[in-house]
Amino acid sequence: MTMKVQLNGIAYYLLKDALDSLNEGLFKYREGINGNKKAFKFSILHVARFIELICKYIIANVHPILIYKNAFSETYVKDQKTITFNEAINFIQNIHGEELDSASKTFSEDIKYLKNIRNKISHHFIHTDEAEDASNILGGIIETIYYILYHSEEKDIIINGINPENKEVFDNLVNTYKAKIAVALEQVDILNEGELIYYCPVCGNKTFILNNTKFKCTFCDEEEKAYKCTLGWCCGEALIPESEAIAWNSEYDDYVCEYCYDAFNHKANSD
Numbered sequence: 085m086t087m088k089v090q091l092n093g094i095a096y097y098l099l100k101d102a103l104d105s106l107n108e109g110l111f112k113y114r115e116g117i118n119g120n121k122k123a124f125k126f127s128i129l130h131v132a133r134f135i136e137l138i139c140k141y142i143i144a145n146v147h148p149i150l151i152y153k154n155a156f157s158e159t160y161v162k163d164q165k166t167i168t169f170n171e172a173i174n175f176i177q178n179i180h181g182e183e184l185d186s187a188s189k190t191f192s193e194d195i196k197y198l199k200n201i202r203n204k205i206s207h208h209f210i211h212t213d214e215a216e217d218a219s220n221i222l223g224g225i226i227e228t229i230y231y232i233l234y235h236s237e238e239k240d241i242i243i244n245g246i247n248p249e250n251k252e253v254f255d256n257l258v259n260t261y262k263a264k265i266a267v268a269l270e271q272v273d274i275l276n277e278g279e280l281i282y283y284c285p286v287c288g289n290k291t292f293i294l295n296n297t298k299f300k301c302t303f304c305d306e307e308e309k310a311y312k313c314t315l316g317w318c319c320g321e322a323l324i325p326e327s328e329a330i331a332w333n334s335e336y337d338d339y340v341c342e343y344c345y346d347a348f349n350h351k352a353n354s355d
């Protein structure tokens with residue numbers, strides 16, 4: 085493996101394990117498209133492990149001791165436990181989030197997406213024997229991690245670690261994903277009539293729009309009920325997707341949007 089970046093020991097091994105998992109995932113995906121449909125599930129499981137390891141790698145590369153739970157201990161602790169995946173992802177958010185969120189919301193949405201998708205995969209909420217589903221998931225994860233690594237100035241690191249026999253399928257996944265995203269965003273432009281555009285709770289893209297009486301994702305077709313914001317102070321009683329709606333009154337099944345909810349709390353605190 086040739087790399088520009090000088091890695092400490094722990095970061096090196098985390099990166100190596102992460103790339104092994106990615107390559108194993110790509111290998112299983114190839115088995116799937118060659119007819120063994122059961123392999124898609126394993127391709128996604130390997131890639132979930134890749135997500136966890138690459139996030140820990142990013143942190144170990146800042147400083148290797150940060151990977152341990154007791155990094156700030158007063159005394160030396162033998163056999164230290166390492167941080168959890170959630171802690172890792174929070175750390176990445178905390179070191180990169182603010183500067184990037186001021187420009188766009190994508191970074192924190194991408195972090196949220198990684199967290200959600202990895203949890204869903206790890207807890208077996210995703211079952212697929214469909215090539216297209218597996219391709220969407222793998223493409224989305226690679227694209228997201230690529231974006232996050234880009235901001236830590238190591239964007240070639242994944243590409244360099246792909247086995248030559250996986251290279252073609254890797255490029256296909258990334259290119260297919262990019263082309264599909266372009267079409268989905270174009271659809272948003274065509275179909276959306278001045279309503280707020282939401283991030284899809286499943287694929288994490290900003291492609292979740294009001295479609296008649298429901299919200300629908302132009303990328304992955306995910307659908308959700310639409311609720312009207314009860315307060316309407318900030319949004320003018322906008323329709324909001326179920327996953328974004330905040331329960332307001334359980335008795336009447338009332339919901340509010342996050343803006344009105346914040347405005348209400350702000351007012352309540354200042355009264």
Ligand SMILES: [Zn+2]
Pocket residue numbers: 284285286287288289291301302303304305306
């Ligand atoms: Zn979607």
Ligand SMILES: [Zn+2]
Pocket residue numbers: 313314315316317318319320321322340341342343344345
């Ligand atoms: Zn509202």
